[in-house]
Amino acid sequence: MIAAGLGSASRALPGARLRVGTRWLGLAALAWCAGGLVTLAGAQGATDRSVGPPQRSVAEWLVRLQQASRLPSYVGTFVVSSASGALSSARIWHVCEGEVQMERVEALTGAPRSTFRRNEAVMTFLPEARVVKVDQRDSGGMFPNLLNAGQGFATADYYTASEAGQGRVAGFDADIVLLQPRDDWRFGYRIWSEKRSGLVVKSQTVDAQGRVLEQAAFSELQLDAPVRADKLRQLMDNTEGYRVMKAERVRTTPESEGWRLKSGVPGFLPQSCYRRPVSPVSSVVQWVFSDGLATVSLFMQPFDRERHDREGLSGMGATHTMTRRLSERGGDWWITAVGEVPPGTLKAFVHGLERRP
Amino acid sequence: MTEPVAPPPAPTDSDALLVERAAAGDQRAYELLVIKYQRRIERLIGRMVRDVDLVPDIAQETFIRAWRALHQFRGDAQFYTWLYRIAVNTAKKSLLELKRDPIVTEAALQSGDDDDETSRRENELTSESTPESELAAREIAAAVNAAMEALPEDLRQAVTLREIEGLSYEEIAEAMNCPIGTVRSRIFRAREAISARVKPLLSHQTGKRW
Amino acid sequence: MMTQVDKQLDRETLSALMDGQLRGAEASAALRMMASTEAGECWQVYHLVGDVLRSSDLAGCGRDSAFLARLNARLQEEARPTVMVPARRPADARDVSRPAANDGVFRWKMVAGLASFAAVAAIGWSVMGSLGPQPGTGAQLAQGPSAQPTQVMSLMAGPGQGAPQVALAAASEPADMGDVMLRDPRLDELLAAHRQSAGVSALGNAAGFLRNATFEGSGR
Numbered sequence: 001m002i003a004a005g006l007g008s009a010s011r012a013l014p015g016a017r018l019r020v021g022t023r024w025l026g027l028a029a030l031a032w033c034a035g036g037l038v039t040l041a042g043a044q045g046a047t048d049r050s051v052g053p054p055q056r057s058v059a060e061w062l063v064r065l066q067q068a069s070r071l072p073s074y075v076g077t078f079v080v081s082s083a084s085g086a087l088s089s090a091r092i093w094h095v096c097e098g099e100v101q102m103e104r105v106e107a108l109t110g111a112p113r114s115t116f117r118r119n120e121a122v123m124t125f126l127p128e129a130r131v132v133k134v135d136q137r138d139s140g141g142m143f144p145n146l147l148n149a150g151q152g153f154a155t156a157d158y159y160t161a162s163e164a165g166q167g168r169v170a171g172f173d174a175d176i177v178l179l180q181p182r183d184d185w186r187f188g189y190r191i192w193s194e195k196r197s198g199l200v201v202k203s204q205t206v207d208a209q210g211r212v213l214e215q216a217a218f219s220e221l222q223l224d225a226p227v228r229a230d231k232l233r234q235l236m237d238n239t240e241g242y243r244v245m246k247a248e249r250v251r252t253t254p255e256s257e258g259w260r261l262k263s264g265v266p267g268f269l270p271q272s273c274y275r276r277p278v279s280p281v282s283s284v285v286q287w288v289f290s291d292g293l294a295t296v297s298l299f300m301q302p303f304d305r306e307r308h309d310r311e312g313l314s315g316m317g318a319t320h321t322m323t324r325r326l327s328e329r330g331g332d333w334w335i336t337a338v339g340e341v342p343p344g345t346l347k348a349f350v351h352g353l354e355r356r357p
Numbered sequence: 358m359t360e361p362v363a364p365p366p367a368p369t370d371s372d373a374l375l376v377e378r379a380a381a382g383d384q385r386a387y388e389l390l391v392i393k394y395q396r397r398i399e400r401l402i403g404r405m406v407r408d409v410d411l412v413p414d415i416a417q418e419t420f421i422r423a424w425r426a427l428h429q430f431r432g433d434a435q436f437y438t439w440l441y442r443i444a445v446n447t448a449k450k451s452l453l454e455l456k457r458d459p460i461v462t463e464a465a466l467q468s469g470d471d472d473d474e475t476s477r478r479e480n481e482l483t484s485e486s487t488p489e490s491e492l493a494a495r496e497i498a499a500a501v502n503a504a505m506e507a508l509p510e511d512l513r514q515a516v517t518l519r520e521i522e523g524l525s526y527e528e529i530a531e532a533m534n535c536p537i538g539t540v541r542s543r544i545f546r547a548r549e550a551i552s553a554r555v556k557p558l559l560s561h562q563t564g565k566r567w
Numbered sequence: 568m569m570t571q572v573d574k575q576l577d578r579e580t581l582s583a584l585m586d587g588q589l590r591g592a593e594a595s596a597a598l599r600m601m602a603s604t605e606a607g608e609c610w611q612v613y614h615l616v617g618d619v620l621r622s623s624d625l626a627g628c629g630r631d632s633a634f635l636a637r638l639n640a641r642l643q644e645e646a647r648p649t650v651m652v653p654a655r656r657p658a659d660a661r662d663v664s665r666p667a668a669n670d671g672v673f674r675w676k677m678v679a680g681l682a683s684f685a686a687v688a689a690i691g692w693s694v695m696g697s698l699g700p701q702p703g704t705g706a707q708l709a710q711g712p713s714a715q716p717t718q719v720m721s722l723m724a725g726p727g728q729g730a731p732q733v734a735l736a737a738a739s740e741p742a743d744m745g746d747v748m749l750r751d752p753r754l755d756e757l758l759a760a761h762r763q764s765a766g767v768s769a770l771g772n773a774a775g776f777l778r779n780a781t782f783e784g785s786g787r
Contacts (some may be wrong), residue, residue: 420639491627552612552616
């Protein structure tokens with residue numbers, strides 16, 4: 001099954017622990033990876049099975065898809081397209097050597113942009129402006145929580161997984177998984193997972209009417225390509241001729257910023273909260289929620305008559321935004337909600353947001 | 358030229374008519390499509406292939422392959438998406454043939470390529486990056502910007518909604534609360550005004566024969 | 568067969584042709600008009616303008632004036648396609664995505680019936696509709712979609728099997744068209760921040776990275 005992936009993982013990591021991103025999964029997960037038939041302790045919806053084709057639960061699928069970041073290497077061309085025909089594409093190099101994951105993403109559409117990632121450190125080179133932005137990638141605390149029974153992470157409660165046969169993408173055989181939402185607060189996904197490694201080679205975001213809003217796929221892919229991490233490292237570290245700008249993002253809490261959600265949306269749990277500058281003199285608070293597959297960001301900033309003149313709903317592909325002015329005793333605020341969710345979900349978030357008394 | 362036998366193109370696809378004609382063998386219709394997409398395809402190829410001198414050749418190859426495969430294009434997707442994929446495949450094929458991808462080292466490659474691996478030149482401005490062409494490109498961009506700013510508000514809004522936001526005439530008519538005929542006229546007048554500023558900068562290029 | 572058109576080039580018609588606005592006889596006449604040198608130059612410049620508006624770095628591409636001449640020569644050497652163009656298939660009324668098993672080729676289906684939604688979700692961002700209920704009635708939205716665990720979406724529905732129309736408490740269908748909002752660079756910054764925070768998703772790093780990124784497309 002994924003012997004290759006497992007082999008590299010065990011080579012890199014002595015002991016019975018499999019590292020996913022920067023987190024550690026337990027023995028249960030490792031056993032699952034090896035056998036494919038072992039139930040995942042604590043996972044919601046896991047059922048006992050003895051023989052027959054593997055029927056993975058939502059949690060199991062999510063772990064499997066996520067672990068593909070441990071793949072030794074791949075190179076490919078990735079294309080995201082929305083229902084209107086707009087498309088965005090990049091060439092991607094990925095390499096994983098031991099504890100270090102590296103990626104290089106070269107934009108093939110739109111303004112030129114080169115992004116390098118080494119574990120959680122990200123450098124984005126913008127040749128037109130001759131600027132390189134230095135930042136951190138959010139590791140997204142979702143997946144390890146799948147395996148903590150106590151957390152009871154939402155995802156498996158709000159989606160069901162079913163296997164829908166096989167397909168072929170970019171020359172690779174893939175298992176097709178449908179992650180269907182149990183309610184209307186979120187979209188569904190059809191995912192093609194490469195048979196051996198689990199790598200997501202294609203995915204579609206689907207709405208309640210079954211319409212595909214957005215598709216993301218490798219149009220061509222080479223697994224186990226001999227990508228050289230040292231070369232990527234050289235490119236990433238070479239900032240000559242570029243002005244280096246550090247991202248100014250500060251972790252904070254909704255409480256200290258004076259916000260709370262009087263009514264949330266089922267399944268979406270708060271993940272993180274940041275304050276980030278939007279201009280030399282003003283900043284915005286970003287509060288991030290996720291159900292494990294989709295993410296919603298709520299942005300709050302003081303209302304500015306000059307800049308904030310359009311309330312409403314908009315969308316492209318699977319992503320929607322909503323803006324609204326919130327008036328309260330202390331003053332007016334401008335709320336922007338963004339997420340790969342139906343518009344009704346954003347509305348619920350925005351209307352559920354209030355200032356703390 | 359004969360009348361088309363196929364049903365008229367769906368209103369939302371500006372390429373459909375040309376694609377149908379081209380697939381039926383109309384070379385001129387195909388040329389119009391090439392002109393429309395040449396720049397974007399060359400930019401795409403330029404980002405995949407290090408050697409800028411190769412870009413026009415790979416672009417040629419792309420358009421030849423697309424012409425040959427046109428009868429297989431089923432019209433149930435955007436023409437540009439289909440053409441895009443052909444460009445990527447063609448560029449990739451060239452990369453493999455030339456063993457040029459600097460990050461992927463193949464067994465046969467020795468370390469002779471090391472010297473050009475530490476730059477990111479393939480991303481920096483586009484195709485032919487001579488100082489003259491960069492300057493010319495900036496002048497064209499500046500002329501377009503200046504022309505846009507000089508446009509009357511209704512013309513600028515109409516052309517923005519069409520070219521940048523990609524709305525159909527029907528949607529623009531609704532958004533601007535005017536008849537479709539007015540939309541058509543405004544877009545045309547905006548294009549004319551901007552073209553007038555740009556054309557003098559192109560005088561070297563337009564000696565093409567039709 | 569080239570026909571030099573004697574009368575003045577009708578540039579407004581050319582502009583409409585560019586945008587797919589012509590039908591039937593008018594379209595055929597326009598294509599005949601496109602045979603002239605002047606028409607070709609106008610087409611070239613109008614498209615250059617469009618490209619530069621969308622992305623200024625395209626101003627530097629396609630400067631090889633001999634490109635088209637070379638291409639034309641090679642195309643003429645190619646055998647003409649002998650297969651007749653199949654008639655365009657009309658979009659199914661409820662064109663739900665086909666079962667995945669057939670979808671071996673990267674193919675995007677333009678889904679009819681998406682009209683009121685995707686019609687405004689074009690290359691950039693556009694406002695779908697006004698907000699609707701005032702803040703005071705927000706509480707009802709929080710309940711919104713039914714609490715029943717029934718599956719509301721069928722990913723496997725073929726054409727003809729309509730998925731049940733789910734009432735989303737008027738939350739997802741746009742009200743009226745309202746104003747059209749042009750793309751806002753400040754919104755782009757928030758989108759970038761959102762993209763970054765979407766973090767590691769089951770869908771893979773690439774999808775999260777690229778969604779919301781600058782899209783380009785042929786326009787419609």
